Amino acid sequence: MKTIIRLGQYLEILGKVSESKKYISSKELGELNYVTPSTVRQDFFYFDTLKGKTKRGYEIESLKREIVKILGLEKGKKIIIIGAGKIGTALSQYKDFKKLNIEFTAFFDIKESLVGKEIEGIRVYHLNDLKDYLKFHPEVEIATICVPPEVAQDVANETIKAGIKALWNFSPVIIKVPDNILIEYEFVGTSLYSLIYAMKKRNMDK
Amino acid sequence: MKTIIRLGQYLEILGKVSESKKYISSKELGELNYVTPSTVRQDFFYFDTLKGKTKRGYEIESLKREIVKILGLEKGKKIIIIGAGKIGTALSQYKDFKKLNIEFTAFFDIKESLVGKEIEGIRVYHLNDLKDYLKFHPEVEIATICVPPEVAQDVANETIKAGIKALWNFSPVIIKVPDNILIEYEFVGTSLYSLIYAMKKRNMDK
DNA sequence: TAGATTGTTAATCGATTAACAATC
DNA sequence: TAGATTGTTAATCGATTAACAATC
Numbered sequence: 001m002k003t004i005i006r007l008g009q010y011l012e013i014l015g016k017v018s019e020s021k022k023y024i025s026s027k028e029l030g031e032l033n034y035v036t037p038s039t040v041r042q043d044f045f046y047f048d049t050l051k052g053k054t055k056r057g058y059e060i061e062s063l064k065r066e067i068v069k070i071l072g073l074e075k076g077k078k079i080i081i082i083g084a085g086k087i088g089t090a091l092s093q094y095k096d097f098k099k100l101n102i103e104f105t106a107f108f109d110i111k112e113s114l115v116g117k118e119i120e121g122i123r124v125y126h127l128n129d130l131k132d133y134l135k136f137h138p139e140v141e142i143a144t145i146c147v148p149p150e151v152a153q154d155v156a157n158e159t160i161k162a163g164i165k166a167l168w169n170f171s172p173v174i175i176k177v178p179d180n181i182l183i184e185y186e187f188v189g190t191s192l193y194s195l196i197y198a199m200k201k202r203n204m205d206k
Numbered sequence: 207m208k209t210i211i212r213l214g215q216y217l218e219i220l221g222k223v224s225e226s227k228k229y230i231s232s233k234e235l236g237e238l239n240y241v242t243p244s245t246v247r248q249d250f251f252y253f254d255t256l257k258g259k260t261k262r263g264y265e266i267e268s269l270k271r272e273i274v275k276i277l278g279l280e281k282g283k284k285i286i287i288i289g290a291g292k293i294g295t296a297l298s299q300y301k302d303f304k305k306l307n308i309e310f311t312a313f314f315d316i317k318e319s320l321v322g323k324e325i326e327g328i329r330v331y332h333l334n335d336l337k338d339y340l341k342f343h344p345e346v347e348i349a350t351i352c353v354p355p356e357v358a359q360d361v362a363n364e365t366i367k368a369g370i371k372a373l374w375n376f377s378p379v380i381i382k383v384p385d386n387i388l389i390e391y392e393f394v395g396t397s398l399y400s401l402i403y404a405m406k407k408r409n410m411d412k
Numbered sequence: 413t414a415g416a417t418t419g420t421t422a423a424t425c426g427a428t429t430a431a432c433a434a435t436c
Numbered sequence: 437t438a439g440a441t442t443g444t445t446a447a448t449c450g451a452t453t454a455a456c457a458a459t460c
Contacts, residue, residue: 002450004400008398009393025417033380036454039453042451052418054419054459055416055459056416077402090296094293095395142401174238174240182405184404189392190211192390193277194207195348196348198372200277241428244430245429247441250443260435261439261442262441263440263441264442
């Protein structure tokens with residue numbers, strides 16, 4: 001549902017709004033996110049707890065709090081990253097995840113030269129130790145798959161076997177998982193095709 | 207248009223199909239991309255050059271060739287990356303871009319310690335030298351923005367002033383550009399919200 | 413009060429899926 | 437021939453936008 005992704009985006013934007021500001025209208029929030037006021041109101045309309053005040057808009061602090069609840073982030077989330085390569089380490093620093101209490105707590109890899117090291121303050125363990133790790137960190141349910149596509153399916157299988165409940169996949173390949181495992185894809189790079197296509201069309205119009 | 211993004215994905219998948227295979231049906235291609243056969247045929251139906259043969263499917267080699275043409279990749283594309291940090295360097299290795307003749311030819315940064323170095327075989331120049339670089343590389347039209355969000359707008363402005371015609375933005379922020387400049391956003395990380403939300407809902411159902 | 417803004421329904425738009433005749 | 441598969445139209449589904457009464 002697109003609304004959920006936008007709620008996350010609203011939340012990030014709201015974190016950057018001046019602290020002295022108490023209320024924000026659907027018009028303002030829409031402008032900051034490049035969506036229409038209608039879309040903002042429609043998004044909020046799905047959830048009973050997202051209510052505004054006529055003529056004033058939405059109270060920013062309570063709006064943030066309620067979106068956090070809807071997204072399931074009250075207690076934050078601890079996430080591990082499988083694959084301590086470029087993408088994995090880039091991700092650990094990217095975005096405002098920290099502000100939203102989303103934390104990357106460990107890397108797992110099979111490359112012996114990396115195991116035991118720290119990358120950006122996050123320790124690297126061997127993938128074989130994942131099962132033991134989860135014994136002591138049962139709150140970790142999500143693993144981010146940042147390994148080369150050739151091994152993504154195998155690594156995913158191992159990760160699931162170790163007890164992980166949900167996968168966030170950055171490897172540009174489809175991964176098959178059992179019904180009880182959740183998976184979301186992050187197909188990085190796909191929008192480039194749209195950009196190149198748009199350029200071609202623009203050139204043709206001239 | 208979603209069709210264009212899928213055409214890129216079909217192309218990547220087709221590059222991995224066994225060489226001995228001559229034809230592929232919409233059913234098979236759909237399965238490999240996790241879309242329905244209907245969607246595949248509908249996608250192809252938009253373009254006169256994507257024709258199949260009853261009972262056999264689509265001839266793979268010509269299909270690849272025609273998709274490349276539609277996407278505007280016959281001559282390949284040379285792209286520069288602004289910001290030689292983690293995301294930029296990760297990107298330069300990610301995906302099957304090389305196979306599709308999409309090449310990252312240079313980094314630009316303002317960090318003096320990086321300028322003059324090579325990262326993954328790609329040279330880093332100072333952002334101030336972009337204008338001169340484009341003098342000698344007029345075929346470069348696209349710049350990938352991989353800088354921190356705080357400076358993304360300024361860097362984009364400079365990049366455009368230097369003569370770049372299209373931006374591919376990885377910085378998690380909205381960038382304003384003049385009408386004659388194309389921009390596409392790659393909002394990495396957004397699907398995590400959907401995943402966490404789905405987990406919350408699943409837990410509630412139990 | 414007049415004007416701004418919400419909440420909500422309806423209309424529109426776009427994308428996906430279904431259906432099926434044509435055909436090899 | 438019978439069956440598989442395309443090309444294409446129609447139906448469905450979902451998401452966005454428009455409209456507007458209620459209200460502060």
